[in-house]
Amino acid sequence: xxxxxxxxxxxxxxxxxxxxxxxxxxxxxxxxxxxxxxxxxxxxxxxxxxxxxxxxxxxxxxxxxxxxxxxxxxxxxxxxxxxxxxxxxxxxxxxxxxxxxxxxxxxxxxxxxxxxxxxxxxxxxxxxxxxxxxxxxxxxxxxxxxxxxxxxxxxxxxxxxxxxxxxxxxxxxxxxxxxxxxxxxxxxxxxxxxxxxxxxxxxxxxxxxxxxxxxxxxxxxxxxxxxxxxxxxxxxxxxxxxxxxxxxxxxxxxxxxxxxxxxxxxxxxxxxxxxxxxxxxxxxxxxxxxxxxxxxxxxxxxxxxxxxxxxxxx
Amino acid sequence: xxxxxxxxxxxxxxxxxxxxxxxxxxxxxxxxxxxxxxxxxxxxxxxxxxxxxxxxxxxxxxxxxxxxxxxxxxxxxxxxxxxxxxxxxxxxxxxxxxxxxxxxxxxxxxxxxxxxxxxxxxxxxxxxxxxxxxxxxxxxxxxxxxxxxxxxxxxxxxxxxxxxxxxxxxxxxxxxxxxxxxxxxxxxxxxxxxxxxxxxxxxxxxxxxxxxxxxxxxxxxxxxxxxxxxxxxxxxxxxxxxxxxxxxxxxxxxxxxxxxxxxxxxxxxxxxxxxxxxxxxxxxxxxxxxxxx
Amino acid sequence: xxxxxxxxxxxxxxxxxxxxxxxxxxxxxxxxxxxxxxxxxxxxxxxxxxxxxxxxxxxxxxxxxxxxxxxxxxxxxxxxxxxxxxxxxxxxxxxxxxxxxxxxxxxxxxxxxxxxxxxxxxxxxxxxxxxxxxxxxxxxxxxxxxxxxxxxxxxxxxxxxxxxxxxxxxxxxxxxxxxxxxxxxxxxxxxxxxxxxxxxxxxxxxxxxxxxxxxxxxxxxxxxxxxxxxxxxxxxxxxxxxxxxxxxxxxxxxxxxxxxxxxxxxxxxxxxxxxxxxxxxxxxxxxxxxxxxxxxxxxxxxxxxxxxxxxxxxxxxxxxxxxxxxxxxxxxxxxxxx
Numbered sequence: 001x002x003x004x005x006x007x008x009x010x011x012x013x014x015x016x017x018x019x020x021x022x023x024x025x026x027x028x029x030x031x032x033x034x035x036x037x038x039x040x041x042x043x044x045x046x047x048x049x050x051x052x053x054x055x056x057x058x059x060x061x062x063x064x065x066x067x068x069x070x071x072x073x074x075x076x077x078x079x080x081x082x083x084x085x086x087x088x089x090x091x092x093x094x095x096x097x098x099x100x101x102x103x104x105x106x107x108x109x110x111x112x113x114x115x116x117x118x119x120x121x122x123x124x125x126x127x128x129x130x131x132x133x134x135x136x137x138x139x140x141x142x143x144x145x146x147x148x149x150x151x152x153x154x155x156x157x158x159x160x161x162x163x164x165x166x167x168x169x170x171x172x173x174x175x176x177x178x179x180x181x182x183x184x185x186x187x188x189x190x191x192x193x194x195x196x197x198x199x200x201x202x203x204x205x206x207x208x209x210x211x212x213x214x215x216x217x218x219x220x221x222x223x224x225x226x227x228x229x230x231x232x233x234x235x236x237x238x239x240x241x242x243x244x245x246x247x248x249x250x251x252x253x254x255x256x257x258x259x260x261x262x263x264x265x266x267x268x269x270x271x272x273x274x275x276x277x278x279x280x281x282x283x284x285x286x287x288x289x290x291x292x293x294x295x296x297x298x299x300x301x302x303x304x305x306x307x308x309x310x311x312x313x314x
Numbered sequence: 315x316x317x318x319x320x321x322x323x324x325x326x327x328x329x330x331x332x333x334x335x336x337x338x339x340x341x342x343x344x345x346x347x348x349x350x351x352x353x354x355x356x357x358x359x360x361x362x363x364x365x366x367x368x369x370x371x372x373x374x375x376x377x378x379x380x381x382x383x384x385x386x387x388x389x390x391x392x393x394x395x396x397x398x399x400x401x402x403x404x405x406x407x408x409x410x411x412x413x414x415x416x417x418x419x420x421x422x423x424x425x426x427x428x429x430x431x432x433x434x435x436x437x438x439x440x441x442x443x444x445x446x447x448x449x450x451x452x453x454x455x456x457x458x459x460x461x462x463x464x465x466x467x468x469x470x471x472x473x474x475x476x477x478x479x480x481x482x483x484x485x486x487x488x489x490x491x492x493x494x495x496x497x498x499x500x501x502x503x504x505x506x507x508x509x510x511x512x513x514x515x516x517x518x519x520x521x522x523x524x525x526x527x528x529x530x531x532x533x534x535x536x537x538x539x540x541x542x543x544x545x546x547x548x549x550x551x552x553x554x555x556x557x558x559x560x561x562x563x564x565x566x567x568x569x570x571x572x573x574x575x576x577x578x579x580x581x582x583x584x585x586x587x588x589x590x591x592x593x594x595x596x597x598x599x600x601x602x603x604x605x606x607x
Numbered sequence: 608x609x610x611x612x613x614x615x616x617x618x619x620x621x622x623x624x625x626x627x628x629x630x631x632x633x634x635x636x637x638x639x640x641x642x643x644x645x646x647x648x649x650x651x652x653x654x655x656x657x658x659x660x661x662x663x664x665x666x667x668x669x670x671x672x673x674x675x676x677x678x679x680x681x682x683x684x685x686x687x688x689x690x691x692x693x694x695x696x697x698x699x700x701x702x703x704x705x706x707x708x709x710x711x712x713x714x715x716x717x718x719x720x721x722x723x724x725x726x727x728x729x730x731x732x733x734x735x736x737x738x739x740x741x742x743x744x745x746x747x748x749x750x751x752x753x754x755x756x757x758x759x760x761x762x763x764x765x766x767x768x769x770x771x772x773x774x775x776x777x778x779x780x781x782x783x784x785x786x787x788x789x790x791x792x793x794x795x796x797x798x799x800x801x802x803x804x805x806x807x808x809x810x811x812x813x814x815x816x817x818x819x820x821x822x823x824x825x826x827x828x829x830x831x832x833x834x835x836x837x838x839x840x841x842x843x844x845x846x847x848x849x850x851x852x853x854x855x856x857x858x859x860x861x862x863x864x865x866x867x868x869x870x871x872x873x874x875x876x877x878x879x880x881x882x883x884x885x886x887x888x889x890x891x892x893x894x895x896x897x898x899x900x901x902x903x904x905x906x907x908x909x910x911x912x913x914x915x916x917x918x919x920x921x922x923x924x925x926x927x928x929x930x931x932x933x934x935x936x937x938x939x940x941x942x943x944x945x
């Protein structure tokens with residue numbers, strides 16, 4: 001044995017130190033680190049560092065301008081429960097999420113079900129349904145402001161034509177949030193359709209045929225066979241749309257700036273307002289961490305509850 | 315009798331009229347309702363100011379006001395906004411493709427010290443919403459602009475680019491795809507004397523075009539539509555991206571709906587073109603993240 | 608249970624493809640009929656039309672004497688076993704079996720009784736609480752059959768039900784199917800491309816090609832008296848030898864040899880000889896001189912591929928005899944009664 005590897009046993013001890021270095025530089029370790037370093041540094045500076053800094057900031061008082069950021073302990077967090085506007089913002093965010101998420105899912109599912117068939121020109125219909133994915137929140141907000149314009153808007157014209165009362169929409173504290181729900185549902189329709197249509201196409205046709213032979217009517221087949229098999233897509237959409245709903249900002253900033261009378265002030269808008277308009281960055285950081293926790297908890301609950309009814313193939 | 319019928323059988327008409335499916339009666343109105351907002355945007359963009367101020371609204375403009383478009387373009391530097399958006403999006407997409415494939419490959423195939431821990435930390439950042447990081451990010455960008463290179467600082471395009479050059483999501487997406495490529499292909503190339511970098515570029519990436527296209531499509535969409543971050547860091551009009559520029563345009567022309575809609579159509583156009591050209595990739599990437607996520 | 612009848616059923620797809628042409632078939636009450644043919648021959652279309660999953664372009668379909676052509680699949684009281692079983696993946700075996708009964712508003716105690724009954728018959732009682740993903744291929748196959756049988760349907764349709772099983776299991780399930788049919792006596796229509804299944808299972812076989820019936824008859828009938836060259840070539844394994852011959856003076860000339868009386872009124876004929884009807888004879892015995900091309904040992908016997916002129920002819924030889932094939936020795940098989 002020893003005689004079989006004489007060169008290795010002789011050469012190894014003296015060369016050990018340089019060997020380690022040299023071995024490292026040409027090794028998978030070195031190549032691996034060389035490959036990951038650029039991306040890691042960037043993510044560390046712009047992703048990781050801000051997360052930690054934000055936590056620190058939430059225990060400080062900062063106006064983003066002056067370099068002094070005095071430590072204030074838990075003051076920022078203690079301030080949250082007594083903040084009436086923040087409580088309003090939470091309320092609005094919950095109302096918005098509870099309306100927006102199911103509405104988008106139902107609209108998406110219905111359209112996807114209608115599009116899941118072989119009809120001439122179906123790809124044109126599908127493209128039309130997907131197209132809202134290409135529309136940015138800004139385009140969407142400007143269009144819907146015009147549709148819901150109180151004096152000259154199409155929506156009021158249609159209501160007028162039908163003999164129904166017209167609305168003040170985005171100018172009305174009682175209606176503005178619902179207009180924002182409508183515009184965001186429209187904006188997310190393409191996304192929901194893509195998800196549900198892909199899931200529908202993954203349901204084997206034989207299962208629906210077997211159910212038909214078993215005597216189930218089309219709606220029963222959808223309810224008992226197709227929809228349960230879509231549950232992974234349903235869970236994904238519920239989680240994904242909720243996360244996005246809790247972070248609603250663009251449309252509010254563009255249409256109402258949280259008004260009228262704070263009626264559309266949602267959490268992230270309030271957070272933005274505190275940080276970059278009121279210059280209470282420390283307090284905003286604390287709010288952000290609370291939001292983060294809420295999102296984590298809600299997502300966790302959704303997965304726990306969801307996993308009870310979700311059927312994963314294989 | 316049977317012989318005579320079979321003899322005449324080929325005489326039946328070749329071109330048969332197939333009745334259109336009744337589903338069109340559902341699909342056409344449905345599509346129309348979905349598209350009404352976009353159709354109405356285009357119609358309004360061709361009306362006169364007087365026509366926009368009629369109730370009930372004018373359904374078709376008396377004569378299309380094509381001049382609304384040059385008017386809108388001269389009222390705000392839309393071409394500049396578009397150029398800024400394109401520069402930012404392209405740099406970000408290319409950087410993500412390069413940096414994330416390097417890192418994703420290392421995490422998928424190379425055994426290096428600390429791989430597991432580093433990957434876990436990077437993935438953890440994915441869970442944190444942007445609102446948590448945006449305030450310190452603002453401070454970091456400000457500091458970099460003052461101390462490293464002003465082009466990366468507040469109110470420069472660099473501030474929109476630098477934080478998005480590499481994403482943990484991109485690394486994750488590509489790593490997952492690389493793991494599905496048979497390792498034997500890479501081993502064969504390595505036995506033939508190809509370096510790791512060579513394996514990545516000559517073997518792995520050519521096989522990963524669908525995943526690369528997915529990452530490119532999602533990154534592009536994200537960058538192009540990004541609003542909150544540009545709103546925080548950009549103040550000067552000439553450095554604004556489309557969403558931000560459109561917002562300031564809206565602020566100064568709030569009642570000129572025909573100009574607003576013309577600007578809106580114009581700003582929507584590039585993304586629509588990209589979307590139609592690459593619809594396959596957008597749809598596939600969204601569906602893929604949805605079904606795997 | 609009921610008889611099933613197709614009357615001049617044609618199915619033409621919008622793209623012009625005709626899957627089934629003027630298809631006529633009468634299946635007696637309790638009969639087991641096999642539809643067999645190569646892929647694309649229309650056998651699956653015929654089955655789907657009977658199930659109601661597809662509608663014919665013209666013609667009528669009757670089940671139990673009643674016309675069902677325009678009825679939906681749920682109204683025909685027919686059950687079907689799919690090739691990939693189509694078990695509902697999110698339901699337990701029990702709920703899979705009960706699904707059809709529930710749709711028909713069967714009372715709960717009855718459902719329970721019948722599900723357990725069929726579970727007993729198929730030996731899947733201990734699987735009732737499992738999900739399809741937790742079953743083996745053979746178990747899934749049983750559940751799929753159970754789901755069809757539990758409804759006590761008028762007719763039982765099977766679409767290549769054994770093709771997803773491995774060879775050994777396939778033989779077992781095939782025997783079991785036969786036993787099950789003898790026991791329950793349900794009118795069954797079985798689609799397959801495997802002529803061994805066709806021969807062993809069917810009361811009658813319907814051989815199909817390009818949307819048309821080639822021959823309908825008992826397995827023995829189809830095997831011994833194929834109606835045409837297609838049937839002759841399709842049924843039987845190893846495949847029948849089809850050798851062109853010419854007719855002269857009431858006799859068939861085949862590679863320089865004469866065979867028995869030929870049909871009148873033809874000049875050229877195709878002679879079909881089953882490989883098992885040929886024998887290998889020692890050199891010098893009366894017979895046809897052939898050149899051995901190669902041979903495939905099959906355990907109990909061997910299939911010897913010979914050349915007669917330019918035609919390849921298969922001969923079943925006795926491998927126990929220790930047939931040694933050297934390069935190109937001449938063998939003279941004796942003509943059997945092909």
